[in-house]
Amino acid sequence: MLSTIRTLWYVFLHMFHKRVTIQYPDEKAYLAPRYRGRIILSRDPDGGERCVACHLCAEACPVDCIALQATEDENGRRYPEFFRINFSRCIFCGFCEEACPTYAIQLTPDTEMGEYKRPNLVYEKDDLLINGEGKYPGYNFWRVSGVKIGGKDKGEAENEGPPVDVHRLLP
Amino acid sequence: MTSPYPILAILGILVVVMTLAAGLIWLERRLLALWQDRYGPNRVGPFGLLQVLADMIKIFFKEDWIPPFADKVVFVIAPAIIVGTVLMSFAVLPIAPGIIVSDLNIGLLFILGMSSIGVYSVVLAGWASDNKYSLLGGLRAAAQMLSYEVFMGLALMGVVLLAGSFQLSEIVSAQRRVWFVVPQFAGFILFLIAGVAETRRLPFDLPEAESELIAGFHSEYSGMKFGLFFVGEYLGVILISSLITILFFGGWMGPVLPPIIWFVLKMMFFICFFILLRAALPRPRFDQLMSWGWKVMLPLALANLLITGAVALAWG
Numbered sequence: 001m002l003s004t005i006r007t008l009w010y011v012f013l014h015m016f017h018k019r020v021t022i023q024y025p026d027e028k029a030y031l032a033p034r035y036r037g038r039i040i041l042s043r044d045p046d047g048g049e050r051c052v053a054c055h056l057c058a059e060a061c062p063v064d065c066i067a068l069q070a071t072e073d074e075n076g077r078r079y080p081e082f083f084r085i086n087f088s089r090c091i092f093c094g095f096c097e098e099a100c101p102t103y104a105i106q107l108t109p110d111t112e113m114g115e116y117k118r119p120n121l122v123y124e125k126d127d128l129l130i131n132g133e134g135k136y137p138g139y140n141f142w143r144v145s146g147v148k149i150g151g152k153d154k155g156e157a158e159n160e161g162p163p164v165d166v167h168r169l170l171p
Numbered sequence: 172m173t174s175p176y177p178i179l180a181i182l183g184i185l186v187v188v189m190t191l192a193a194g195l196i197w198l199e200r201r202l203l204a205l206w207q208d209r210y211g212p213n214r215v216g217p218f219g220l221l222q223v224l225a226d227m228i229k230i231f232f233k234e235d236w237i238p239p240f241a242d243k244v245v246f247v248i249a250p251a252i253i254v255g256t257v258l259m260s261f262a263v264l265p266i267a268p269g270i271i272v273s274d275l276n277i278g279l280l281f282i283l284g285m286s287s288i289g290v291y292s293v294v295l296a297g298w299a300s301d302n303k304y305s306l307l308g309g310l311r312a313a314a315q316m317l318s319y320e321v322f323m324g325l326a327l328m329g330v331v332l333l334a335g336s337f338q339l340s341e342i343v344s345a346q347r348r349v350w351f352v353v354p355q356f357a358g359f360i361l362f363l364i365a366g367v368a369e370t371r372r373l374p375f376d377l378p379e380a381e382s383e384l385i386a387g388f389h390s391e392y393s394g395m396k397f398g399l400f401f402v403g404e405y406l407g408v409i410l411i412s413s414l415i416t417i418l419f420f421g422g423w424m425g426p427v428l429p430p431i432i433w434f435v436l437k438m439m440f441f442i443c444f445f446i447l448l449r450a451a452l453p454r455p456r457f458d459q460l461m462s463w464g465w466k467v468m469l470p471l472a473l474a475n476l477l478i479t480g481a482v483a484l485a486w487g
Contacts, residue, residue, distance in 0.1 A: 004452065011451035014206045021210045 035109035042134035050104035057096035065089035075150030235394035245299035253292035253403035267430040297388035308387025312378035322472035323365035343422035370407035374452040412441035
């Protein structure tokens with residue numbers, strides 16, 4: 001009986017405690033920079049697309065919500081002809097970000113992407129591409145990789161020596 | 172001291188009580204939230220008050236479905252009984268001098284009788300649903316309400332002894348010198364517990380224990396029929412709170428403020444206490460509930476009656 005009254009009193013005292021509710025549309029919860037929300041495609045510092053259309057994200061995706069078609073521009077740079085993410089399927093697991101070899105696909109701390117019509121949840125490349133470098137500023141895949149593209153021959157990448165002549169016998 | 176315009180009193184009490192019962196849904200949700208460190212409904216209208224309106228509109232437009240296996244006539248009558256009996260009880264409650272529908276000279280007995288008929292609603296609902304969980308809820312309700320009604324009546328007899336009348340307005344007048352909660356404190360506690368059990372509120376909501384019986388006796392109900400059970404429960408809370416106010420806390424009596432304000436203030440205090448009980452206490456097991464009722468509360472009520480009787484006899 002006494003413990004019942006004590007319980008009542010303690011519950012009553014909760015009236016003066018701080019509320020734990022975050023009144024969402026008015027005040028927003030803090031989302032960590034690494035929060036896995038809306039997916040974006042970033043650009044390298046020169047403004048080119050980072051995505052090299054390797055399909056690794058699409059392969060890693062457990063719900064198959066990423067679709068893309070690879071193509072090449074006149075410089076020999078691979079890029080996606082279209083890149084489509086169906087957010088009505090996406091489970092925001094972040095596997096695509098982990099799989100991406102060029103830091104192109106990234107998840108952002110933005111969750112406000114509700115729609116009234118389901119087809120509106122299918123984001124095309126125009127919707128996904130941002131005009132920035134996302135979480136990895138300064139990284140440029142084509143500048144550090146040894147692949148030859150127009151305007152950059154073999155051995156001209158950053159931290160890369162001139163190519164070895166495999167037919168010479170000298171060490 | 173019946174009202175000079177009975178029809179006005181009837182309409183007034185009906186409208187106010189029904190509005191209050193609907194408003195209690197909002198109040199309960201806000202208070203429960205308050206005691207659980209939340210806000211509760213605060214979006215619709217000022218302080219979320221229009222939430223009640225939104226809920227009412229919603230429940231009126233819900234499909235009113237009777238399961239094909241149910242006993243149709245009983246199924247439909249059951250929710251009407253509970254609201255009917257509780258509203259009948261309000262007829263004999265003296266809210267303030269002049270605000271009463273019918274000042275019956277056996278008012279208290281009338282209320283006890285009405286609450287006994289109210290049991291039928293729950294039992295018949297559980298029976299007519301033809302669903303084992305509903306039936307279990309109905310059975311529990313029958314056993315619980317019958318056994319708690321026994322000492323509910325006995326706990327009130329002390330008050331009747333002191334006031335010398337079953338007429339509720341007489342009982343209020345008899346408290347002019349001292350509220351009956353002072354000489355009848357044990358009776359007050361007993362009546363409070365019995366009252367919670369009578370309204371089937373937590374911690375005594377075993378007939379509809381949602382973690383065990385889905386929703387107990389009203390599992391199969393939907394739409395406005397479910398709404399009637401809901402309103403009936405809140406009407407019951409208002410009734411028991413009013414009864415506590417009238418029988419133990421001097422009804423409308425109090426200094427400075429007008430009588431009706433005093434009555435509403437005291438009643439609201441007990442309604443809030445009911446909600447606090449719901450926020451704080453867990454539900455007992457059914458056998459604990461029954462043995463608590465018969466082995467603890469009933470002897471206490473009898474002892475209280477005996478002592479009150481002896482004292483009343485000795486002092487004349």
